[in-house]
Amino acid sequence: MQTRSKTSSLLSAKAAAAASPATTPRPPLKPKPFLQLNKHATTPLPIQEMNWRMERLTPPPPAAAVAKVALARNSPDAPKVEASPLERRRPAAATVRSKQELPKNPPVNWEYVYDEIKLFRRMNSAPVDTLGCGILASPTLPPKVFRFQTFTALLLSSQTKDPANAAAIERLKTQLPGGLTIESVLEVDVKTLQSLLRGVSFHMKKAVYLKGAAQILVDQFDSDVPKEANEILKLPGIGPKMAHLAMQFCWGINDSGIGVDTHFHRIANKLGWVHTKEYDHEATRKELQQWLPVKYWAEINPLFVGFGQVHCTADHPLCHKCPVSDMCPKKDFKPRK
Ligand code: SF4
Incomplete structure:
Protein backbone atom coordinates (compact mmCIF):
# COMPACT_ATOMS: atom_id res chain seq x y z
CA MET A 1 0.00 0.00 0.00
CA GLN A 2 2.82 2.35 1.02
CA THR A 3 4.83 1.42 -2.12
CA ARG A 4 1.86 2.14 -4.40
CA SER A 5 1.36 5.65 -2.89
CA LYS A 6 5.12 6.43 -3.31
CA THR A 7 5.01 5.41 -6.98
CA SER A 8 1.91 7.49 -7.70
CA SER A 9 3.44 10.60 -6.05
CA LEU A 10 6.61 10.20 -8.14
CA LEU A 11 4.57 9.88 -11.34
CA SER A 12 2.50 12.97 -10.51
CA ALA A 13 5.70 14.98 -9.79
CA LYS A 14 7.16 13.97 -13.19
CA ALA A 15 3.92 14.86 -14.97
CA ALA A 16 3.85 18.26 -13.25
CA ALA A 17 7.45 18.93 -14.26
CA ALA A 18 6.72 17.98 -17.87
CA ALA A 19 3.61 20.18 -18.00
CA SER A 20 5.20 23.31 -16.48
CA PRO A 21 7.37 25.50 -18.79
CA ALA A 22 11.14 25.60 -18.07
CA THR A 23 11.91 28.38 -15.62
CA THR A 24 15.51 29.10 -16.75
CA PRO A 25 16.33 28.76 -20.46
CA ARG A 26 19.42 26.71 -21.27
CA PRO A 27 22.36 29.03 -22.05
CA PRO A 28 23.60 28.82 -25.64
CA LEU A 29 26.63 26.59 -26.14
CA LYS A 30 29.85 28.57 -26.51
CA PRO A 31 32.42 27.30 -29.01
CA LYS A 32 35.66 26.21 -27.39
CA PRO A 33 38.48 28.72 -27.92
CA PHE A 34 40.84 27.81 -30.73
CA LEU A 35 44.28 26.65 -29.68
CA GLN A 36 46.39 29.80 -29.58
CA LEU A 37 50.15 29.53 -29.78
CA ASN A 38 50.50 33.25 -29.30
CA LYS A 39 48.50 36.45 -29.62
CA HIS A 40 48.94 36.43 -33.40
CA ALA A 41 47.05 33.13 -33.79
CA THR A 42 44.52 33.19 -36.58
CA THR A 43 40.84 32.17 -36.65
CA PRO A 44 39.67 28.52 -36.66
CA LEU A 45 40.39 26.55 -39.81
CA PRO A 46 38.38 24.12 -41.94
CA ILE A 47 38.31 20.56 -40.65
CA GLN A 48 40.41 19.19 -43.55
CA GLU A 49 43.17 21.66 -42.71
CA MET A 50 42.99 20.77 -39.01
CA ASN A 51 43.18 17.03 -39.79
CA TRP A 52 46.20 17.64 -41.94
CA ARG A 53 47.85 19.59 -39.12
CA MET A 54 47.08 16.98 -36.51
CA GLU A 55 48.66 14.37 -38.76
CA ARG A 56 51.74 16.55 -39.13
CA LEU A 57 51.90 17.25 -35.39
CA THR A 58 51.96 13.57 -34.36
CA PRO A 59 54.69 13.42 -31.70
CA PRO A 60 57.99 11.83 -32.74
CA PRO A 61 59.45 8.81 -30.92
CA PRO A 62 61.33 9.74 -27.71
CA ALA A 63 64.74 11.27 -28.46
CA ALA A 64 66.46 8.66 -26.25
CA ALA A 65 65.05 5.81 -28.34
CA VAL A 66 66.14 7.46 -31.60
CA ALA A 67 69.65 8.09 -30.21
CA LYS A 68 69.90 4.44 -29.03
CA VAL A 69 69.09 3.15 -32.51
CA ALA A 70 71.62 5.55 -34.04
CA LEU A 71 74.33 4.41 -31.61
CA ALA A 72 73.58 0.76 -32.30
CA ARG A 73 73.87 1.34 -36.05
CA ASN A 74 77.29 2.95 -35.69
CA SER A 75 78.76 -0.04 -33.83
CA PRO A 76 80.24 -2.80 -36.06
CA ASP A 77 78.31 -5.53 -34.19
CA ALA A 78 74.96 -3.82 -34.53
CA PRO A 79 72.37 -5.63 -36.65
CA LYS A 80 71.45 -3.82 -39.86
CA VAL A 81 68.06 -2.19 -39.41
CA GLU A 82 66.20 -0.15 -42.01
CA ALA A 83 65.38 3.37 -40.78
CA SER A 84 61.68 4.12 -40.43
CA PRO A 85 60.29 6.94 -42.61
CA LEU A 86 60.02 9.16 -39.52
CA GLU A 87 63.67 8.57 -38.56
CA ARG A 88 64.78 9.30 -42.10
CA ARG A 89 63.05 12.68 -41.87
CA ARG A 90 64.12 13.39 -38.31
CA PRO A 91 67.66 12.21 -37.56
CA ALA A 92 69.13 12.11 -34.06
CA ALA A 93 70.70 15.34 -32.80
CA ALA A 94 74.22 13.83 -32.81
CA THR A 95 73.92 13.07 -36.54
CA VAL A 96 72.71 16.62 -37.24
CA ARG A 97 75.71 18.19 -35.50
CA SER A 98 78.26 16.10 -37.41
CA LYS A 99 76.66 16.99 -40.76
CA GLN A 100 76.55 20.68 -39.89
CA GLU A 101 80.35 20.77 -39.90
CA LEU A 102 80.17 20.57 -43.69
CA PRO A 103 79.26 24.18 -44.52
CA LYS A 104 78.48 23.80 -48.22
CA ASN A 105 76.31 20.68 -47.93
CA PRO A 106 72.62 21.03 -47.18
CA PRO A 107 71.94 20.48 -43.47
CA VAL A 108 70.45 16.98 -43.18
CA ASN A 109 67.40 18.22 -41.31
CA TRP A 110 66.63 21.34 -43.32
CA GLU A 111 63.43 20.10 -44.99
CA TYR A 112 61.97 19.01 -41.68
CA VAL A 113 62.86 22.36 -40.05
CA TYR A 114 61.53 24.28 -43.05
CA ASP A 115 58.20 22.42 -42.91
CA GLU A 116 57.85 23.03 -39.18
CA ILE A 117 58.55 26.76 -39.52
CA LYS A 118 56.13 26.96 -42.44
CA LEU A 119 53.46 25.24 -40.37
CA PHE A 120 54.12 27.58 -37.45
CA ARG A 121 53.84 30.59 -39.73
CA ARG A 122 50.53 29.40 -41.17
CA MET A 123 49.12 29.51 -37.66
CA ASN A 124 50.92 32.65 -36.46
CA SER A 125 50.87 35.88 -38.42
CA ASP A 255 65.57 33.17 -59.16
CA SER A 256 67.79 36.25 -59.06
CA GLY A 257 68.71 35.66 -55.40
CA ILE A 258 67.44 35.19 -51.86
CA GLY A 259 66.50 38.29 -49.87
CA VAL A 260 68.38 37.90 -46.58
CA ASP A 261 67.56 40.39 -43.85
CA THR A 262 68.72 40.56 -40.25
CA HIS A 263 66.09 38.07 -38.98
CA PHE A 264 66.80 35.52 -41.68
CA HIS A 265 70.58 35.90 -41.22
CA ARG A 266 70.29 35.36 -37.46
CA ILE A 267 67.97 32.34 -37.66
CA ALA A 268 69.92 30.63 -40.47
CA ASN A 269 73.05 30.84 -38.29
CA LYS A 270 71.25 29.62 -35.16
CA LEU A 271 69.89 26.61 -37.01
CA GLY A 272 73.36 25.83 -38.34
CA TRP A 273 72.21 26.25 -41.93
CA VAL A 274 75.09 28.66 -42.56
CA HIS A 275 78.17 29.67 -40.61
CA THR A 276 78.71 33.33 -41.34
CA LYS A 277 79.89 36.38 -39.43
CA GLU A 278 77.54 38.73 -37.62
CA TYR A 279 76.10 41.34 -40.02
CA ASP A 280 77.49 39.53 -43.09
CA HIS A 281 74.09 38.96 -44.71
CA GLU A 282 75.65 38.67 -48.14
CA ALA A 283 77.76 35.67 -47.06
CA THR A 284 74.60 34.06 -45.67
CA ARG A 285 72.81 34.59 -48.97
CA LYS A 286 75.66 33.04 -50.94
CA GLU A 287 75.93 30.00 -48.64
CA LEU A 288 72.19 29.40 -48.74
CA GLN A 289 72.08 29.67 -52.51
CA GLN A 290 74.65 26.87 -52.74
CA TRP A 291 72.18 24.28 -51.51
CA LEU A 292 68.65 25.69 -51.11
CA PRO A 293 66.54 24.78 -54.18
CA VAL A 294 65.50 27.83 -56.23
CA LYS A 295 61.80 27.10 -55.76
CA TYR A 296 62.14 28.17 -52.10
CA TRP A 297 64.02 31.43 -52.72
CA ALA A 298 60.98 33.71 -52.76
CA GLU A 299 58.87 31.95 -50.15
CA ILE A 300 61.57 31.62 -47.51
CA ASN A 301 62.07 35.35 -46.89
CA PRO A 302 58.63 36.20 -45.44
CA LEU A 303 58.52 32.83 -43.62
CA PHE A 304 61.75 33.42 -41.73
CA VAL A 305 61.34 37.17 -41.32
CA GLY A 306 57.97 36.60 -39.62
CA PHE A 307 59.41 33.75 -37.52
CA GLY A 308 62.12 36.16 -36.36
CA GLN A 309 59.63 38.95 -35.68
CA VAL A 310 57.27 37.01 -33.42
CA HIS A 311 59.14 33.94 -32.17
CA CYS A 312 62.90 33.60 -32.60
CA THR A 313 63.61 37.24 -31.81
CA ALA A 314 67.11 38.60 -31.26
CA ASP A 315 66.60 39.39 -27.58
CA HIS A 316 64.04 36.83 -26.39
CA PRO A 317 63.87 33.69 -28.55
CA LEU A 318 61.01 31.50 -27.31
CA CYS A 319 63.04 28.28 -27.30
CA HIS A 320 60.82 26.63 -24.66
CA LYS A 321 57.93 26.45 -27.12
CA CYS A 322 59.80 26.39 -30.40
CA PRO A 323 58.62 23.86 -33.02
CA VAL A 324 62.24 23.19 -34.09
CA SER A 325 63.98 23.29 -30.70
CA ASP A 326 65.06 19.64 -30.93
CA MET A 327 66.87 20.42 -34.19
CA CYS A 328 68.38 23.75 -33.15
CA PRO A 329 72.00 23.86 -31.91
CA LYS A 330 71.29 27.25 -30.30
CA LYS A 331 68.32 26.10 -28.24
CA ASP A 332 68.22 28.04 -24.97
CA PHE A 333 70.74 30.40 -26.46
CA LYS A 334 71.26 33.31 -24.06
CA PRO A 335 71.67 36.64 -25.88
CA ARG A 336 74.43 39.04 -24.86
CA LYS A 337 73.39 41.65 -22.27
S1 SF4 B 1 65.15 26.80 -30.49
FE1 SF4 B 1 65.34 28.96 -29.87
S2 SF4 B 1 67.12 29.75 -31.00
FE2 SF4 B 1 66.49 27.83 -32.01
S3 SF4 B 1 65.08 28.49 -33.67
FE3 SF4 B 1 63.82 28.01 -31.87
S4 SF4 B 1 63.55 29.97 -30.80
FE4 SF4 B 1 65.27 30.21 -32.24
Whole structure:
Protein backbone atom coordinates (compact mmCIF):
# COMPACT_ATOMS: atom_id res chain seq x y z
CA MET A 1 0.00 0.00 0.00
CA GLN A 2 2.82 2.35 1.02
CA THR A 3 4.83 1.42 -2.12
CA ARG A 4 1.86 2.14 -4.40
CA SER A 5 1.36 5.65 -2.89
CA LYS A 6 5.12 6.43 -3.31
CA THR A 7 5.01 5.41 -6.98
CA SER A 8 1.91 7.49 -7.70
CA SER A 9 3.44 10.60 -6.05
CA LEU A 10 6.61 10.20 -8.14
CA LEU A 11 4.57 9.88 -11.34
CA SER A 12 2.50 12.97 -10.51
CA ALA A 13 5.70 14.98 -9.79
CA LYS A 14 7.16 13.97 -13.19
CA ALA A 15 3.92 14.86 -14.97
CA ALA A 16 3.85 18.26 -13.25
CA ALA A 17 7.45 18.93 -14.26
CA ALA A 18 6.72 17.98 -17.87
CA ALA A 19 3.61 20.18 -18.00
CA SER A 20 5.20 23.31 -16.48
CA PRO A 21 7.37 25.50 -18.79
CA ALA A 22 11.14 25.60 -18.07
CA THR A 23 11.91 28.38 -15.62
CA THR A 24 15.51 29.10 -16.75
CA PRO A 25 16.33 28.76 -20.46
CA ARG A 26 19.42 26.71 -21.27
CA PRO A 27 22.36 29.03 -22.05
CA PRO A 28 23.60 28.82 -25.64
CA LEU A 29 26.63 26.59 -26.14
CA LYS A 30 29.85 28.57 -26.51
CA PRO A 31 32.42 27.30 -29.01
CA LYS A 32 35.66 26.21 -27.39
CA PRO A 33 38.48 28.72 -27.92
CA PHE A 34 40.84 27.81 -30.73
CA LEU A 35 44.28 26.65 -29.68
CA GLN A 36 46.39 29.80 -29.58
CA LEU A 37 50.15 29.53 -29.78
CA ASN A 38 50.50 33.25 -29.30
CA LYS A 39 48.50 36.45 -29.62
CA HIS A 40 48.94 36.43 -33.40
CA ALA A 41 47.05 33.13 -33.79
CA THR A 42 44.52 33.19 -36.58
CA THR A 43 40.84 32.17 -36.65
CA PRO A 44 39.67 28.52 -36.66
CA LEU A 45 40.39 26.55 -39.81
CA PRO A 46 38.38 24.12 -41.94
CA ILE A 47 38.31 20.56 -40.65
CA GLN A 48 40.41 19.19 -43.55
CA GLU A 49 43.17 21.66 -42.71
CA MET A 50 42.99 20.77 -39.01
CA ASN A 51 43.18 17.03 -39.79
CA TRP A 52 46.20 17.64 -41.94
CA ARG A 53 47.85 19.59 -39.12
CA MET A 54 47.08 16.98 -36.51
CA GLU A 55 48.66 14.37 -38.76
CA ARG A 56 51.74 16.55 -39.13
CA LEU A 57 51.90 17.25 -35.39
CA THR A 58 51.96 13.57 -34.36
CA PRO A 59 54.69 13.42 -31.70
CA PRO A 60 57.99 11.83 -32.74
CA PRO A 61 59.45 8.81 -30.92
CA PRO A 62 61.33 9.74 -27.71
CA ALA A 63 64.74 11.27 -28.46
CA ALA A 64 66.46 8.66 -26.25
CA ALA A 65 65.05 5.81 -28.34
CA VAL A 66 66.14 7.46 -31.60
CA ALA A 67 69.65 8.09 -30.21
CA LYS A 68 69.90 4.44 -29.03
CA VAL A 69 69.09 3.15 -32.51
CA ALA A 70 71.62 5.55 -34.04
CA LEU A 71 74.33 4.41 -31.61
CA ALA A 72 73.58 0.76 -32.30
CA ARG A 73 73.87 1.34 -36.05
CA ASN A 74 77.29 2.95 -35.69
CA SER A 75 78.76 -0.04 -33.83
CA PRO A 76 80.24 -2.80 -36.06
CA ASP A 77 78.31 -5.53 -34.19
CA ALA A 78 74.96 -3.82 -34.53
CA PRO A 79 72.37 -5.63 -36.65
CA LYS A 80 71.45 -3.82 -39.86
CA VAL A 81 68.06 -2.19 -39.41
CA GLU A 82 66.20 -0.15 -42.01
CA ALA A 83 65.38 3.37 -40.78
CA SER A 84 61.68 4.12 -40.43
CA PRO A 85 60.29 6.94 -42.61
CA LEU A 86 60.02 9.16 -39.52
CA GLU A 87 63.67 8.57 -38.56
CA ARG A 88 64.78 9.30 -42.10
CA ARG A 89 63.05 12.68 -41.87
CA ARG A 90 64.12 13.39 -38.31
CA PRO A 91 67.66 12.21 -37.56
CA ALA A 92 69.13 12.11 -34.06
CA ALA A 93 70.70 15.34 -32.80
CA ALA A 94 74.22 13.83 -32.81
CA THR A 95 73.92 13.07 -36.54
CA VAL A 96 72.71 16.62 -37.24
CA ARG A 97 75.71 18.19 -35.50
CA SER A 98 78.26 16.10 -37.41
CA LYS A 99 76.66 16.99 -40.76
CA GLN A 100 76.55 20.68 -39.89
CA GLU A 101 80.35 20.77 -39.90
CA LEU A 102 80.17 20.57 -43.69
CA PRO A 103 79.26 24.18 -44.52
CA LYS A 104 78.48 23.80 -48.22
CA ASN A 105 76.31 20.68 -47.93
CA PRO A 106 72.62 21.03 -47.18
CA PRO A 107 71.94 20.48 -43.47
CA VAL A 108 70.45 16.98 -43.18
CA ASN A 109 67.40 18.22 -41.31
CA TRP A 110 66.63 21.34 -43.32
CA GLU A 111 63.43 20.10 -44.99
CA TYR A 112 61.97 19.01 -41.68
CA VAL A 113 62.86 22.36 -40.05
CA TYR A 114 61.53 24.28 -43.05
CA ASP A 115 58.20 22.42 -42.91
CA GLU A 116 57.85 23.03 -39.18
CA ILE A 117 58.55 26.76 -39.52
CA LYS A 118 56.13 26.96 -42.44
CA LEU A 119 53.46 25.24 -40.37
CA PHE A 120 54.12 27.58 -37.45
CA ARG A 121 53.84 30.59 -39.73
CA ARG A 122 50.53 29.40 -41.17
CA MET A 123 49.12 29.51 -37.66
CA ASN A 124 50.92 32.65 -36.46
CA SER A 125 50.87 35.88 -38.42
CA ALA A 126 53.59 38.51 -38.11
CA PRO A 127 53.99 42.20 -39.03
CA VAL A 128 55.63 41.25 -42.35
CA ASP A 129 52.36 39.59 -43.44
CA THR A 130 50.35 42.81 -43.27
CA LEU A 131 52.95 45.59 -43.38
CA GLY A 132 55.81 44.08 -45.38
CA CYS A 133 57.33 45.90 -48.37
CA GLY A 134 55.79 43.46 -50.83
CA ILE A 135 52.21 44.43 -50.03
CA LEU A 136 52.34 48.18 -49.41
CA ALA A 137 51.62 49.18 -53.02
CA SER A 138 48.15 48.52 -54.37
CA PRO A 139 48.15 46.00 -57.26
CA THR A 140 45.40 48.03 -58.95
CA LEU A 141 47.82 50.91 -59.63
CA PRO A 142 49.36 51.32 -63.09
CA PRO A 143 52.29 48.83 -63.24
CA LYS A 144 55.03 51.47 -63.26
CA VAL A 145 53.55 53.27 -60.24
CA PHE A 146 53.10 49.94 -58.44
CA ARG A 147 56.75 49.08 -59.05
CA PHE A 148 57.99 52.50 -57.96
CA GLN A 149 55.98 52.38 -54.71
CA THR A 150 57.30 48.88 -53.98
CA PHE A 151 60.83 50.02 -54.78
CA THR A 152 60.41 53.00 -52.42
CA ALA A 153 59.18 50.72 -49.62
CA LEU A 154 62.25 48.51 -50.08
CA LEU A 155 64.63 51.47 -50.13
CA LEU A 156 63.21 52.75 -46.84
CA SER A 157 63.08 49.32 -45.19
CA SER A 158 66.69 48.83 -44.16
CA GLN A 159 67.06 48.82 -40.36
CA THR A 160 63.45 49.99 -40.03
CA LYS A 161 60.57 48.05 -38.52
CA ASP A 162 57.67 47.20 -40.79
CA PRO A 163 55.07 49.41 -38.99
CA ALA A 164 57.32 52.51 -39.21
CA ASN A 165 58.04 51.80 -42.86
CA ALA A 166 54.37 51.29 -43.69
CA ALA A 167 53.45 54.54 -41.91
CA ALA A 168 56.03 56.49 -43.94
CA ILE A 169 54.77 55.00 -47.22
CA GLU A 170 51.22 55.94 -46.24
CA ARG A 171 52.32 59.55 -45.58
CA LEU A 172 54.03 59.69 -48.98
CA LYS A 173 50.92 58.33 -50.69
CA THR A 174 48.56 60.76 -49.00
CA GLN A 175 50.65 63.91 -48.55
CA LEU A 176 52.66 64.16 -51.77
CA PRO A 177 50.72 66.06 -54.44
CA GLY A 178 49.56 63.38 -56.89
CA GLY A 179 50.45 60.54 -54.50
CA LEU A 180 53.65 58.49 -54.39
CA THR A 181 54.98 58.58 -57.95
CA ILE A 182 58.36 59.24 -59.53
CA GLU A 183 57.17 62.68 -60.64
CA SER A 184 55.95 63.73 -57.18
CA VAL A 185 59.20 62.56 -55.54
CA LEU A 186 61.23 64.59 -58.05
CA GLU A 187 59.07 67.68 -57.57
CA VAL A 188 59.05 67.78 -53.77
CA ASP A 189 62.01 69.43 -52.02
CA VAL A 190 64.37 67.28 -49.96
CA LYS A 191 63.40 68.85 -46.62
CA THR A 192 59.71 68.08 -47.11
CA LEU A 193 60.59 64.55 -48.16
CA GLN A 194 62.76 64.13 -45.07
CA SER A 195 59.95 65.26 -42.81
CA LEU A 196 57.55 62.80 -44.47
CA LEU A 197 60.03 59.98 -43.81
CA ARG A 198 60.29 60.64 -40.08
CA GLY A 199 60.23 57.41 -38.07
CA VAL A 200 62.31 55.63 -40.71
CA SER A 201 65.90 55.08 -39.63
CA PHE A 202 68.46 57.22 -41.52
CA HIS A 203 65.53 59.13 -43.04
CA MET A 204 67.68 62.19 -43.84
CA LYS A 205 69.98 60.12 -46.07
CA LYS A 206 67.20 57.97 -47.46
CA ALA A 207 65.29 61.03 -48.70
CA VAL A 208 68.37 62.03 -50.72
CA TYR A 209 68.79 58.45 -52.01
CA LEU A 210 65.13 58.29 -53.04
CA LYS A 211 65.32 61.49 -55.06
CA GLY A 212 68.60 60.37 -56.66
CA ALA A 213 67.17 56.95 -57.57
CA ALA A 214 64.00 58.52 -59.01
CA GLN A 215 66.11 60.75 -61.27
CA ILE A 216 68.14 57.75 -62.53
CA LEU A 217 64.96 55.76 -63.20
CA VAL A 218 63.61 58.64 -65.31
CA ASP A 219 66.89 59.23 -67.17
CA GLN A 220 67.96 55.64 -67.82
CA PHE A 221 65.03 53.26 -67.38
CA ASP A 222 61.99 54.98 -68.91
CA SER A 223 60.66 55.91 -65.43
CA ASP A 224 60.49 52.27 -64.38
CA VAL A 225 62.30 49.90 -62.03
CA PRO A 226 64.93 47.94 -64.01
CA LYS A 227 64.27 44.26 -64.66
CA GLU A 228 67.85 43.24 -63.76
CA ALA A 229 69.06 42.79 -60.18
CA ASN A 230 72.49 44.17 -61.13
CA GLU A 231 70.92 47.36 -62.46
CA ILE A 232 68.73 47.78 -59.36
CA LEU A 233 71.81 47.26 -57.20
CA LYS A 234 73.52 50.27 -58.81
CA LEU A 235 70.78 52.65 -57.60
CA PRO A 236 71.61 54.77 -54.53
CA GLY A 237 70.64 53.30 -51.16
CA ILE A 238 69.97 49.83 -52.57
CA GLY A 239 71.66 46.70 -51.20
CA PRO A 240 71.56 43.07 -52.40
CA LYS A 241 68.57 42.13 -50.20
CA MET A 242 66.48 44.96 -51.64
CA ALA A 243 67.58 44.24 -55.22
CA HIS A 244 66.54 40.57 -55.05
CA LEU A 245 63.27 41.38 -53.28
CA ALA A 246 62.56 44.08 -55.89
CA MET A 247 62.97 41.46 -58.61
CA GLN A 248 60.44 39.25 -56.82
CA PHE A 249 57.89 41.89 -55.81
CA CYS A 250 58.11 44.13 -58.90
CA TRP A 251 58.66 41.59 -61.65
CA GLY A 252 57.74 38.20 -60.19
CA ILE A 253 61.28 36.93 -60.94
CA ASN A 254 62.25 34.64 -58.07
CA ASP A 255 65.57 33.17 -59.16
CA SER A 256 67.79 36.25 -59.06
CA GLY A 257 68.71 35.66 -55.40
CA ILE A 258 67.44 35.19 -51.86
CA GLY A 259 66.50 38.29 -49.87
CA VAL A 260 68.38 37.90 -46.58
CA ASP A 261 67.56 40.39 -43.85
CA THR A 262 68.72 40.56 -40.25
CA HIS A 263 66.09 38.07 -38.98
CA PHE A 264 66.80 35.52 -41.68
CA HIS A 265 70.58 35.90 -41.22
CA ARG A 266 70.29 35.36 -37.46
CA ILE A 267 67.97 32.34 -37.66
CA ALA A 268 69.92 30.63 -40.47
CA ASN A 269 73.05 30.84 -38.29
CA LYS A 270 71.25 29.62 -35.16
CA LEU A 271 69.89 26.61 -37.01
CA GLY A 272 73.36 25.83 -38.34
CA TRP A 273 72.21 26.25 -41.93
CA VAL A 274 75.09 28.66 -42.56
CA HIS A 275 78.17 29.67 -40.61
CA THR A 276 78.71 33.33 -41.34
CA LYS A 277 79.89 36.38 -39.43
CA GLU A 278 77.54 38.73 -37.62
CA TYR A 279 76.10 41.34 -40.02
CA ASP A 280 77.49 39.53 -43.09
CA HIS A 281 74.09 38.96 -44.71
CA GLU A 282 75.65 38.67 -48.14
CA ALA A 283 77.76 35.67 -47.06
CA THR A 284 74.60 34.06 -45.67
CA ARG A 285 72.81 34.59 -48.97
CA LYS A 286 75.66 33.04 -50.94
CA GLU A 287 75.93 30.00 -48.64
CA LEU A 288 72.19 29.40 -48.74
CA GLN A 289 72.08 29.67 -52.51
CA GLN A 290 74.65 26.87 -52.74
CA TRP A 291 72.18 24.28 -51.51
CA LEU A 292 68.65 25.69 -51.11
CA PRO A 293 66.54 24.78 -54.18
CA VAL A 294 65.50 27.83 -56.23
CA LYS A 295 61.80 27.10 -55.76
CA TYR A 296 62.14 28.17 -52.10
CA TRP A 297 64.02 31.43 -52.72
CA ALA A 298 60.98 33.71 -52.76
CA GLU A 299 58.87 31.95 -50.15
CA ILE A 300 61.57 31.62 -47.51
CA ASN A 301 62.07 35.35 -46.89
CA PRO A 302 58.63 36.20 -45.44
CA LEU A 303 58.52 32.83 -43.62
CA PHE A 304 61.75 33.42 -41.73
CA VAL A 305 61.34 37.17 -41.32
CA GLY A 306 57.97 36.60 -39.62
CA PHE A 307 59.41 33.75 -37.52
CA GLY A 308 62.12 36.16 -36.36
CA GLN A 309 59.63 38.95 -35.68
CA VAL A 310 57.27 37.01 -33.42
CA HIS A 311 59.14 33.94 -32.17
CA CYS A 312 62.90 33.60 -32.60
CA THR A 313 63.61 37.24 -31.81
CA ALA A 314 67.11 38.60 -31.26
CA ASP A 315 66.60 39.39 -27.58
CA HIS A 316 64.04 36.83 -26.39
CA PRO A 317 63.87 33.69 -28.55
CA LEU A 318 61.01 31.50 -27.31
CA CYS A 319 63.04 28.28 -27.30
CA HIS A 320 60.82 26.63 -24.66
CA LYS A 321 57.93 26.45 -27.12
CA CYS A 322 59.80 26.39 -30.40
CA PRO A 323 58.62 23.86 -33.02
CA VAL A 324 62.24 23.19 -34.09
CA SER A 325 63.98 23.29 -30.70
CA ASP A 326 65.06 19.64 -30.93
CA MET A 327 66.87 20.42 -34.19
CA CYS A 328 68.38 23.75 -33.15
CA PRO A 329 72.00 23.86 -31.91
CA LYS A 330 71.29 27.25 -30.30
CA LYS A 331 68.32 26.10 -28.24
CA ASP A 332 68.22 28.04 -24.97
CA PHE A 333 70.74 30.40 -26.46
CA LYS A 334 71.26 33.31 -24.06
CA PRO A 335 71.67 36.64 -25.88
CA ARG A 336 74.43 39.04 -24.86
CA LYS A 337 73.39 41.65 -22.27
S1 SF4 B 1 65.15 26.80 -30.49
FE1 SF4 B 1 65.34 28.96 -29.87
S2 SF4 B 1 67.12 29.75 -31.00
FE2 SF4 B 1 66.49 27.83 -32.01
S3 SF4 B 1 65.08 28.49 -33.67
FE3 SF4 B 1 63.82 28.01 -31.87
S4 SF4 B 1 63.55 29.97 -30.80
FE4 SF4 B 1 65.27 30.21 -32.24
